[in-house]
Amino acid sequence: xxxxxxxxxxxxxxxxKNYTIYCNYSTTSDRLYxxxxxxxxxxxxxxxxxxxxxxxxxxxxxxxxxxxxxxxTLHITAAVHDLSATYFCAVDSRAGQAGTALIFGKGTxxxxxx
Amino acid sequence: xxxxxxxxxxxxxxxxxxxxxQCAQDMNHEYMSxxxxxxxxxxxxxxxxxxxxxxxxxxxxxxxxxxxxxxEDFPLRLLSAAPSQTSVYFCASKRSFSGNTIYFGEGxxxxxx
Numbered sequence: 001x002x003x004x005x006x007x008x009x010x011x012x013x014x015x016x017k018n019y020t021i022y023c024n025y026s027t028t029s030d031r032l033y034x035x036x037x038x039x040x041x042x043x044x045x046x047x048x049x050x051x052x053x054x055x056x057x058x059x060x061x062x063x064x065x066x067x068x069x070x071x072x073t074l075h076i077t078a079a080v081h082d083l084s085a086t087y088f089c090a091v092d093s094r095a096g097q098a099g100t101a102l103i104f105g106k107g108t109x110x111x112x113x114x
Numbered sequence: 115x116x117x118x119x120x121x122x123x124x125x126x127x128x129x130x131x132x133x134x135x136q137c138a139q140d141m142n143h144e145y146m147s148x149x150x151x152x153x154x155x156x157x158x159x160x161x162x163x164x165x166x167x168x169x170x171x172x173x174x175x176x177x178x179x180x181x182x183x184x185x186e187d188f189p190l191r192l193l194s195a196a197p198s199q200t201s202v203y204f205c206a207s208k209r210s211f212s213g214n215t216i217y218f219g220e221g222x223x224x225x226x227x
Binding site: 009031033041042043045048050088090093097098099100101102103104105106107 | 145146147149154155156157158159162163164170172173204206208210214215216218219220221
């Protein structure tokens with residue numbers, strides 16, 4: 001059974017600081033997804049990581065994937081208030097049917113203050 | 115292009131009532147899925163479908179029924195609503211074999227009293 005664990009679950013940051021969110025998963029998977037969710041809203045896709053060693057960056061966020069360690073990280077650089085949200089990682093549970101059956105972590109709620 | 119459309123957006127049900135959450139997509143996507151989101155639990159997979167006529171169970175299928183008679187629609191039926199089914203429900207779709215983007219609907223907020 002595929003399990004996905006995120007940590008920390010809550011993160012309070014000061015503006016300008018750096019931090020990393022970790023996502024561990026228990027079995028081999030084709031790809032890993034990162035999403036952002038604002039309160040009362042749907043999920044916004046941030047990154048899709050397809051292979052070992054994949055690294056993607058968008059603004060102050062950078063995601064990486066180590067399939068051998070079954071670990072993905074979401075690194076936040078010089079946090080700003082607008083990054084306050086809940087971040088989820090998710091992993092495909094169906095090999096060969098990518099995107100149809102995701103298993104999600106519990107989410108990391110990020111609060112950035114000045 | 116409306117993307118993934120969920121209806122209703124908000125619903126209050128009494129225990130024991132049945133209802134159907136509708137999900138429709140206009141992108142000709144083969145893959146469709148239903149998730150529920152509860153505080154502190156993240157999203158959990160209820161049922162999914164890889165094409166018309168094909169459905170399968172996810173992590174938390176009990177109390178829910180699905181069918182997929184067309185590519186466009188994937189309704190989720192609550193057979194006899196229970197307070198434990200109070201949640202936010204998200205439908206998602208994706209094209210098979212190409213592209214990486216999964217499209218999520220806006221969500222349906224369901225309260226069972």
